Amino acid sequence: MNVEGIKDKYDIHFEEMFIKLQECQREKGHKTCSICEKFLECEIRDEYVIATYESMSKGKSGGFDF
Template identity: 55%
Template sequence: MSNHEDIVIDEWDIKLDNMLVELKTCQKSNSLKTCSDCDKFFECELRKRYVIAVYESMNKGAGGGFEF
């Protein structure tokens, strides 16, 4: 028996992982270390989809707003 909690990977985590791969691929292809260095930062659809994937992963698709 393990002392570590079992890690449950759900559809939201898979989607987030896939988006992160896409984002890192884009950064690498544009020789960037971060999206904030990109001149398309505010207009980038890939980045917008990534932000949505992060949010959905946090709330597991339950909806609502950001609450900190």
């Protein structure tokens, strides 16, 4: 969220991917992705990692906006 507490497109995408990741873990009966056989080639996890980075950097390359 930005300073005003309003969600931007990066925060919304992050939340969507977080839910998608949790659903996948629940379906497979895993508490973490690291024990999944598809850990290194998982598209959902890859999208989640990118969404996390973009949410933190707000789409800018380089450092994070904390």
